[in-house]
Each structure stands twice: as C-alpha cells, then as structure tokens.
Amino acid sequence: MTKNLIYLFCFFLISCGVTDDVLEPSVDPEVIETFGIRHDKTLWQYEKIASNEAPFNTGDYPDFSSVVSLEMDISKNDVGICSGVLIAPNWVLTAGHCVYDYDTDKSPMAASKIKVNVGNDPENPIQTVNVQQIFLAPSWLAKGDFFVYGNDLCLLKLASPITKIPTATLNYDTSSEKVNAELWFSGFGDYSQQKGQNADVFSKKHAYQNILDRVKEGLGHFISNETYTGGMLAFDFDDPAGLVNTLGDSYANEEERSLGEGSSQNVCLNWEGGTVEGDSGGPIFMKINNKWVVIGILNGGVTEPLKGIKDSGYGDISTFTKCSSHANWIKSILSKN
Ligand SMILES: [Ca+2]
Ligand SMILES: [Ca+2]
Secondary structure, eight states: OOOOOEEEOOOOOOOOOOOOOOOSSSOOOOGGOOOSOOTTHHHHHHHHHHHHOOOSSSSTTTOGGGGGEEEEEETEEEEEEEEEEEETTTEEOOOOGHHHHHTTTTTOOGGEEEEEEESTTSSSSSSEEEEEEEOTTTTOOOGGGGGGGGGOOOEEEEEEEOOOSOOOOOOOOOOOOOOOEEEEEEEEOOOTTSTTTTTSSOOOOOOEEEOOOOEEEEEEEEEEEEEEEEEEEEEEEOOOOOOOOTTSOOOHHHHHHHTSOOOOOOOTTBBBOOTTTOTTTTTEEETTTTTTEEEEEEEEEEEEESTTTTTTTOOOOOEEHHHGGGGGHHHHHHHHO
16 A cells, blocks of 8 residues: 555544643553553454454344445545444445545545445455545534534445445434443554554454443534534543543543533443544444444544543543434435435
8 A cells, every 4th residue: 555544533622721730640551551452452352343253243242344444535645544334325424524625624525535445354345335425414614623512423425335234223312322331332443553563554343342431412502593412422441450540530621521520430341442543433332222223423532631641542531423412414314315
C-alpha cells in the first residue's frame, strides 16, 4: 500500500475558558500500561470474538458480521479509516466526523471518496461497495464544537446492496439504554501499537465488552430556528486490578462532566476493552428483549480523564452518539430515499 493510513477519531472540543484542576493518576501508568485491550490477553482473541468463531457464536454474543470498515480517500497521500454498521442492505450508519473532507475543509466529502468493505479483514474484503449518497444528521456541522450535542451521525446510502451479511437492528426506544448493562463494541481501529502488528496494513475487525456507565439525554441546541436534541452514551476502560476507574472516581474534568452525573464500577470484564483510533462510527450492541441491538455509534473519547493516562489505555473514556435520540431522522431518511 502506498498511501498512509489515517485512523479517524475525535475528542471533545470544548472551549470554556476555564482551567481545570488536573490530578495526577493514582497509580503509575507504567505498571498497568496497555492499548485497547486487556494487557493480559492477546489481540487475536478479540479478533476471534469479532469473527463469531466458537465459542463466541452463541446468543451470549452479538453477531458482529454487520460491522463494516470504511475507507475514505481523504487526500492524495492519505486513506482515512472508520467503522460502520449495516442497518439495511443498502444503508450503513456511521459517525458524522468520518465524512469530513480535509481537502475542501467541508462536510460531507463526495460520496465517491468512500468505499465500504465487508468481512473481518479489510485487506481481503468479501465484498466492496461504493457509496451513492451521504446524509449527515441535520444538526451535525463539521466544526468540533458540536461534538458535545450527541449528534455525530451519518447515513451512507450504498450504490448497490450488501447481501452477504445480515443487517443489524437499531434500537429506537429512547428509554431502553440502561446504565450498568453489558455492552459489546466492534470496529476496525488501529492496533499497530500492539506487538506483531504492521502499521502499513489495515487492522482486522475486533470486538470487546464493557459496561454502560453514562446515558445523557436531551442535548438540545438551536440551528436556524430549529431545535435539535441529541444523546450520548459512555463507558470507561477498567483495569483487572481495579486501580483506575475514571467514571467512578471523584475527579472529572470539563469534558467528563458534560456526560452528566453518575458512577461506575471498577470491574474489568473478561473481554474488557477501550476504543482506538479508526473505531469511530463503529456500533455498540446491547441485549434488549433478548435480542442484541445497536444502541450507539462511536463518536470519540474524553481527553485525558486523569493526567498521564494514555489514549486507549486503562482509564480511557469512550463516548457514543445515542441512536434512539435520532430515531425519527433515521426512519425518515430510510423511508424517503
Ligand atoms: Ca468499564
Ligand atoms: Ca469503571
């Protein structure tokens, strides 16, 4: 591959003019350093989960085959990487910031710049489909100050249907995302910082679990006399020793506070993980009425929830756009197009 791989990810961009008190981490990060997955597990295990290989092929796990990778021609020398989920044979749901055009400084980019890869390995996709049209959530703007409104969503209408994989079901019920629920996330973010990974090839699909720590509703704002309301979901990446619990400790910076009040357990699940760059647009699944459904799309993360904590390491906080907050918009785009 001759182009650079640029894995897209966003951090909240809040300009508040307030200097936060920054705390030192309570433990030496060197002691518990990791990247995206538990330090005592290996990446191939998380890739196996995402492939629905036995024993991960029962109803205890979502079917991750609806998770697709997005390849964006963002400039002459760069390929952008994002993740998304197939919600109808010709519709992919992803994050709004994934279609930002760095060449023109506008959003969305031309639909012709995006390719959708099906399968677990973007280097060897089982199907590749072009995008016909991009629909940004109506209140989403390209500039970062809208990240906090829970509206970082985008629908891609495909040029031809994807028929080789099942579609995921979206949750439209705004009250069913329960704090403390078990979740699974899946995406194609960049694991080249893991041992044995090659930074010049696409990372494979991976999946991991976590616990929903925050549900933030009613993030309203006005644009052109219209009121729009978004929602956010969030979880933290707990370490096996229970030493770092960023959404459960007493320190919260401005970005973390914008996710609302709440607590978090210091429980590291068997397959706990945190998001990495390029996971943007990937879905979180929650079991509702005995069925795994998509409740959120990865938006990004909180910047340095504790001083010294590394991105995608223990303590990292991932933030998601709450899909049900945008049910009416999603339904209307799918029915009219
Ligand atoms: Ca957690
Ligand atoms: Ca926690």
